[in-house]
Amino acid sequence: MAIKGVNAFEMAQAQFDKVAAILDLDPATRELLRWPLREYSFAIPVRMDDGRVKIFRGFRVQHNDARGPSKGGIRFHPQETLDTVRALATWMTWKCAVVDIPLGGGKGGVICDPHHLSQREQEQICRGWVRQLARNVGPVADVPAPDVMTSGQHMLWMLDEFETIHGGHYPGFITGKPVGMGGSEGRTEATGYGVVFTIREALRELGIDVAQTRASVQGFGNVAQYAIRLYTQIGGKVTCVACWDQTDQAAYSFRREAGVDADQLVSISDRFGGIDKAKAKALGYEVLPGDSWLEQPVEILVPAALENQIRADNAPRIHAKVKVLAEGANGPTTPEADTILQEKGIFVIPDFLANAGGVTCSYFEQVQSNMNFFWEKDEVLARLDSKMTAAFHAVSELARKRKLFMRDAAYVIAINRVAQACRDRGWV
Ligand code: NAD
Numbered sequence: 001m002a003i004k005g006v007n008a009f010e011m012a013q014a015q016f017d018k019v020a021a022i023l024d025l026d027p028a029t030r031e032l033l034r035w036p037l038r039e040y041s042f043a044i045p046v047r048m049d050d051g052r053v054k055i056f057r058g059f060r061v062q063h064n065d066a067r068g069p070s071k072g073g074i075r076f077h078p079q080e081t082l083d084t085v086r087a088l089a090t091w092m093t094w095k096c097a098v099v100d101i102p103l104g105g106g107k108g109g110v111i112c113d114p115h116h117l118s119q120r121e122q123e124q125i126c127r128g129w130v131r132q133l134a135r136n137v138g139p140v141a142d143v144p145a146p147d148v149m150t151s152g153q154h155m156l157w158m159l160d161e162f163e164t165i166h167g168g169h170y171p172g173f174i175t176g177k178p179v180g181m182g183g184s185e186g187r188t189e190a191t192g193y194g195v196v197f198t199i200r201e202a203l204r205e206l207g208i209d210v211a212q213t214r215a216s217v218q219g220f221g222n223v224a225q226y227a228i229r230l231y232t233q234i235g236g237k238v239t240c241v242a243c244w245d246q247t248d249q250a251a252y253s254f255r256r257e258a259g260v261d262a263d264q265l266v267s268i269s270d271r272f273g274g275i276d277k278a279k280a281k282a283l284g285y286e287v288l289p290g291d292s293w294l295e296q297p298v299e300i301l302v303p304a305a306l307e308n309q310i311r312a313d314n315a316p317r318i319h320a321k322v323k324v325l326a327e328g329a330n331g332p333t334t335p336e337a338d339t340i341l342q343e344k345g346i347f348v349i350p351d352f353l354a355n356a357g358g359v360t361c362s363y364f365e366q367v368q369s370n371m372n373f374f375w376e377k378d379e380v381l382a383r384l385d386s387k388m389t390a391a392f393h394a395v396s397e398l399a400r401k402r403k404l405f406m407r408d409a410a411y412v413i414a415i416n417r418v419a420q421a422c423r424d425r426g427w428v
Pocket of ligand 1: 147219220224272328356358
């Protein structure tokens with residue numbers, strides 16, 4: 001989504017350019033990887049419940065598929081822009097490569113606000129999106145998934161439309177489906193758990209006992225909730241959570257020194273991850289301004305809401321106690337803020353590594369759907385743990401060896417793999 005003064009795609013390209021220079025990539029490979037391979041921008045006409053026809057704008061960007069079919073979510077947001085979708089598609093390419101799964105990068109979006117749409121209207125948007133793209137997506141081309149403000153239900157409407165058009169069952173077309181309808185056990189937990197697998201490994205490497213740590217989390221949606229649960233299970237304590245209040249159109253932070261109880265907060269949250277302030281106060285939470293989560297005296301920060309949340313203007317306010325910053329959200333930190341984090345000596349687990357659990361489990365879902373054979377939850381989560389742990393150590397080892405910032409090390413690994421696939425295919 002567009003944020004004044006920050007263009008997510010320019011940020012993604014700037015990050016790429018920096019690493020292309022480290023890798024000394026040739027000009028053709030640079031040009032190829034700086035831009036998406038393909039972009040679709042289209043209209044979705046929908047007859048609304050009141051009888052009027054409204055035209056929604058939809059996007060799909062396939063950044064690079066040299067390593068396998070494009071993979072990436074579809075977001076419903078009123079401020080969605082093509083540049084945001086491009087940036088997120090680019091990050092998906094690096095994310096799939098850094099965890100070494102045989103998929104490329106894609107992303108989609110629709111400019112709309114589900115808060116003001118009925119279920120029927122949302123279904124029409126989903127079906128319209130697939131009608132526009134049915135020949136350009138699919139199990140061997142481009143595999144969508146849910147993302148901000150889209151769910152398993154949206155994916156089933158899309159799957160149904162795709163299967164109606166193509167006349168067969170193609171459960172591998174889309175992931176994030178409900179369990180029992182081609183979905184994978186563990187997908188709901190995967191991104192949040194993946195964040196915590198990487199935090200656990202980072203603490204191990206830094207010689208810090210997880211039981212001695214506290215964390216502050218921005219967001220209380222899917223990623224944040226499961227990250228809070230697993231981190232608490234392995235012995236940590238979350239003392240602050242921030243989320244968006246739909247009624248006030250403002251963010252708030254909820255602090256409780258004794259520790260945040262995810263299940264309790266879920267019971268007083270709306271379906272978009274907004275927490276009821278009055279009920280939270282009654283349960284002993286302090287209600288603070290939206291950006292207070294960033295200033296907490298904790299060892300771990302987990303931005304798990306939106307992009308561009310840690311910037312040059314607020315990064316200096318990060319507490320000196322903070323040792324690890326694990327990016328659950330995509331693109332939460334600007335390049336200027338990165339410099340400040342480096343100066344502060346904070347160990348950053350970059351977004352496309354930290355939150356790669358979702359796409360890794362989506363890959364498992366796609367594999368299971370294509371086989372029509374589904375694994376037990378323990379098996380899925382064990383495979384997820386081993387993929388995330390291996391990816392984390394590959395990146396941190398390179399960072400140590402070449403004295404690179406973690407984000408740069410992750411990029412070096414990912415971009416090298418994609419560039420090599422392009423060379424192997426004879427593209428450059
Ligand atoms: P979600 O819609 O379930 O939750 C978003 C949360 O962020 C909500 O609690 C909302 O209240 C909060 N929020 C929104 N604006 C805020 C603000 N200004 N300040 C504080 N809180 C705010 O979304 P999600 O699925 O948890 O995704 C969160 C982030 O993680 C996004 O950047 C998404 O792209 C990324 N991500 C998600 C997945 C996944 O599997 N869900 C995978 C990879 C990356």
